[in-house]
Amino acid sequence: MTGTETKARPAEAKVEHFDVLIAGAGISGVGAAYHMKTQCPGKSYVVLEKLESFGGTWLWHKYPGIRSDSDLYTFGYRFKPWTGTPIATAEEIRNYMGEVIEENDLGQHIRYGHQILSAEWSSKDSLWTLKVRRAETDEVLTFTCNFLWMCQGYYNYTKPYTPDWPDMDKFKGQIIHPQLWPDDIDLKGKKVVCIGSGATTATVVPAIAGEVEHITVLQRSPTYFIPGRNENEMVTELEKIGIDWDTIHRIARQKVLFDQHDFTRRCLEETDEVTQELLEGVKAFLGEDYPIDKHFTPRYRPWRQRIAFVPDGDLFQGIASGKASVVTDEIERFTENGILTKGGQELEADIVITATGFNLSVLGDIPFTVDNKPVDFSDTVTYRGMMFTGVPNMAWVFGYFRASWTLRVDLMGDFITRLLKHMDEKGVTQVRVKLREEDKDMEILPWIDPEDFNPGYLMRSMHLLPKRGSKYIWQHTQDYWNEKEEIPNIDLDSEEFDYSGQKAKTPETADA
Known part of the structure; x- marks a missing residue:
């Protein structure tokens, strides 16, 4: 170049679209990516992770001796045997996750250093639009997806809980x-x-x-x-x-x-x-x-x-x-x-x-809107701790307190991929959960019963969490032993599921 050429104007940042967008590359997000690859191979997906690598809590926490506090035979994924000691270090857990990523070629689907800034749903377009900051360049990118799979955990990593003691x-x-x-x-x-x-x-x-x-x-x-x-x-x-x-x-x-x-x-x-x-x-x-x-x-x-x-x-x-x-x-x-x-x-x-605990983060503290109206998750009712009334095409992985978190990652992997395939079979683009006629007068209660489980971080943040209903399906029961039988057998055509948004017919489907 001589220095006199007219430089081309930079192209506007393109919008990247995926069938499914997974938020987070911790233990939940990596598991979700595996289930997408193996159970929905025809769908496109991406994993956005704000940290520089995979691992979530096992990457963020650096304090001495960090290790699991539950056994790895159940904390490990059901599809990959854990072969070490029952209690493992953060490094051992990350090595295990790295093997899952490498063995299943998941790395090509993960974008590190990508922080979700906002998520907006349009019923008209049957689409989530996310603004995402890319750490490497500090630019704000736009992603769209048909379904949002929130796997970002429940810690506020950068603002832990420390009481304000005198002096x-x-x-x-x-x-x-x-x-x-x-x-x-x-x-x-x-x-x-x-x-x-x-x-x-x-x-x-x-x-x-x-x-x-x-x-x-x-x-x-x-x-x-x-x-x-x-x-x-x-x-x-x-x-x-x-x-x-x-x-x-x-x-x-x-x-x-x-x-x-x-x-x-x-x-x-x-x-x-x-x-x-x-x-x-x-x-x-x-x-x-x-x-x-x-x-x-x-x-x-x-x-x-x-x-x-x-x-x-x-x-x-x-x-x-x-x-x-x-x-x-x-x-x-x-x-x-x-x-x-x-x-x-x-x-x-x-x-x-x-070592006074952490502050809970509800869906990554990301601002959500549905049809231009801000979502206050504390005004929603949870469906089995996975989906929320009034919020379409989205699920949140929240694991177990009394059993290994990852057990629910696998259960929800089956459920969400089955739901996505069911929507395709019905030819619809939207799914919401809604209270049934029989639920209209049920009691609406806090996310979890403090008489059952009451750690400080939950009690401090209960006002931020979705509500539960007095009826069983509107609760996160924390009961894996029953959920492992119930969730695979959920009737996806039952009254609590509200489907809408007919898919435009392609020439192939029109002739079918």
């Missing part, structure tokens, strides 16, 4: 939330206080106990844990005698699922016995003289909040060794040198870790 600004040390763990932190020889009592605390504390001078767990109230060996003895025996992994995987999943279902039943029907069993598991590591009643006996019955598995009892081993200790008390205020409890004890600290 936090006076503390001379460092305050860290595990969700925003810094790369350059130096823990060696430091006094650390970890505020919290849940799965994150149970992960971080044993992971850093050997490096710090001492770590104190400061909890307002205790949590239930299940300590045990990070091994499934039945799997080990089956492998030893030469059973193939597909068979082992199928048997292990079924056994774990049965045990989980039975354990949940026992928590409701045999509460005292289960409580005693859980406390005995802790006592086996800490001994008869440790104040179990004060530090590890919750005020609620088992399974009203999630119960984390503690592999090899590593949290309790750290306490027994003296490298970690537990204080059960409330925070009065921060001091220059640490934390003063309401009981009058000052806990010295160089670093305070606030």
Whole structure:
């Protein structure tokens, strides 16, 4: 070029269209992509992920020791056997997901660094239009799709929950939330206080106990844990005698699922016995003289909040060794040198870790509109925790609290692909869920019954979530054992499904 040529004007950004758009490339989105590829091979689809790679929570969280708190035989997908230990690290889980992507050639369908800014539905066009920011160029792109499959999880990753305690600004040390763990932190020889009592605390504390001078767990109230060996003895025996992994995987999943279902039943029907069993598991590591009643006996019955598995009892081993200790008390205020409890004890600290939970994000906090009207999801009623009244051609993957999240990914993969094929068979372009005539007078209730399950992040955000109805199909029951039979047998022509938008006939279909 001489420098005198007239440069061509940049072409306007084109609109990319797909039959199905999947939001998120975490455990749900990768599973959804697999089901699209295998069950709807004739449909186009794309996965948009705002992070730089796949993995979701297993990519975002960088805190020491991050691992699953449920078994991988059920957390792994049903279509790919998990061959490692029952409790796995974030790296192991991402490696497993990477194999799923590579083995099924899903990578070509995933766009990383693509953040959804808005989603607008047009009934006239039977189309979702999404504005999407591409991180690499900061340009805003436009995507359209016929069906929107929301797989973005339920964390607000960038804004974790930290209570506003008095005088936090006076503390001379460092305050860290595990969700925003810094790369350059130096823990060696430091006094650390970890505020919290849940799965994150149970992960971080044993992971850093050997490096710090001492770590104190400061909890307002205790949590239930299940300590045990990070091994499934039945799997080990089956492998030893030469059973193939597909068979082992199928048997292990079924056994774990049965045990989980039975354990949940026992928590409701045999509460005292289960409580005693859980406390005995802790006592086996800490001994008869440790104040179990004060530090590890919750005020609620088992399974009203999630119960984390503690592999090899590593949290309790750290306490027994003296490298970690537990204080059960409330925070009065921060001091220059640490934390003063309401009981009058000052806990010295160089670093305070606030393992105090997360803020819930409803559908990625993306603004949705339907026919130019903003959608307030708290005004909708959920259909089995998957779809919402008044919001067409969209589903949200929300997993289980008492069982592995991924179990619902597979169930919903079957359901959504079956629904898409059913719409094609009917020659329609739109599907909504609506209350039936018999539902007109049913009671409308919060998303979940707090008497059944009541962790802080749900209670803080209940006002943002869709509602449930008093009738069964308008609830997310959290009951995999029944849903695995019910969801595959949903009658897609039943009254709650409202189909519309006839497809334009092509010459081929007109002659059919």
